[in-house]
Amino acid sequence: MNYETPPLLRLCNISYSHPGTSASLLQDINFSINREHVGLIGPNGCGKTTLFQLIMGLLKPDSGTILLEGNAVTKSRDIKKLRRKLGFLFQHSDDQLFSPTVLEDVAFGPLNLGLSPDDARDVSVQTLEQLGLKDFEGRITHNLSGGEKKLVALATILAMKPQLLLLDEPSNNLDPATRERLIEILRGLDLAHIIISHDLDFLAATCTTLYTVQDGSLQRCEQKQVHSHEHIHPYGDYPHQHGT
Numbered sequence: 001m002n003y004e005t006p007p008l009l010r011l012c013n014i015s016y017s018h019p020g021t022s023a024s025l026l027q028d029i030n031f032s033i034n035r036e037h038v039g040l041i042g043p044n045g046c047g048k049t050t051l052f053q054l055i056m057g058l059l060k061p062d063s064g065t066i067l068l069e070g071n072a073v074t075k076s077r078d079i080k081k082l083r084r085k086l087g088f089l090f091q092h093s094d095d096q097l098f099s100p101t102v103l104e105d106v107a108f109g110p111l112n113l114g115l116s117p118d119d120a121r122d123v124s125v126q127t128l129e130q131l132g133l134k135d136f137e138g139r140i141t142h143n144l145s146g147g148e149k150k151l152v153a154l155a156t157i158l159a160m161k162p163q164l165l166l167l168d169e170p171s172n173n174l175d176p177a178t179r180e181r182l183i184e185i186l187r188g189l190d191l192a193h194i195i196i197s198h199d200l201d202f203l204a205a206t207c208t209t210l211y212t213v214q215d216g217s218l219q220r221c222e223q224k225q226v227h228s229h230e231h232i233h234p235y236g237d238y239p240h241q242h243g244t
């Protein structure tokens with residue numbers, strides 16, 4: 001008999017094709033995560049965001065099972081429970097932010113979870129401060145810059161105290177200093193995460209395991225360790241690309 005504690009999230013043989021398309025976008029995806037820091041890479045259009053949408057119950061797999069702490073997520077109350085434990089940062093912040101002011105946006109989740117207006121306000125203000133957004137409460141969300149929206153969107157999910165973060169291209173639109181700050185924030189959180197990104201240095205700084213989606217399947221990158229490095233070129237800062 002196996003007495004091991006089941007992982008927080010497990011995907012078993014998940015396959016999916018968008019309605020009206022014949023070929024499977026994702027095929028037989030198997031994956032589990034408990035407290036790890038996972039990076040997810042893959043070419044544009046390979047299905048990374050779709051995979052997050054499947055995990056969050058925004059799309060329904062054609063086959064396979066999603067398990068939360070060992071229990072299959074099937075009914076709407078299971079999905080609700082899953083969404084309380086997982087925080088999903090959308091690829092496009094405008095899809096995530098819908099309230100007139102920043103405070104209303106960040107407090108929306110905590111209020112929904114049943115916190116009193118005072119407690120929801122406190123946790124929202126604290127979370128904004130943690131993300132370097134002190135005094136942003138009254139700002140009009142619509143008028144924020146792209147990078148500010150990204151951080152406010154992150155605040156909306158952190159304020160709900162999730163156990164696992166699903167972050168879809170979180171470093172997009174961030175200037176170098178803000179990107180560095182986000183790295184520090186993520187490293188300082190005691191939270192599991194899966195980060196989709198094309199920014200390999202960002203993944204190197206925030207993740208210990210890397211997966212790739214290629215031709216519909218999810219593969220763990222066994223051979224390569226995620227790492228960042230600095231190097232010097234003899235001919236100065238002429239723009240260049242790196243191979244392998």
Ligand SMILES: Nc1ncnc2c1ncn2[C@@H]1O[C@H](COP(=O)(O)OP(=O)(O)OP(=O)(O)O)[C@@H](O)[C@H]1O
Nearest residue numbers: 018019021025042043044045046047048049050051
């Ligand atoms: N509702 C839909 N109906 C049909 N095809 C869709 C639908 N939504 C997305 N797609 C297609 O599914 C594929 C996967 O999209 P997805 O957004 O998951 O890619 P991605 O890996 O996140 O790409 P990127 O790196 O560009 O963000 C794309 O080819 C996209 O055009």
Ligand SMILES: [Mg+2]
Nearest residue numbers: 048049091168
């Ligand atoms: Mg995407």
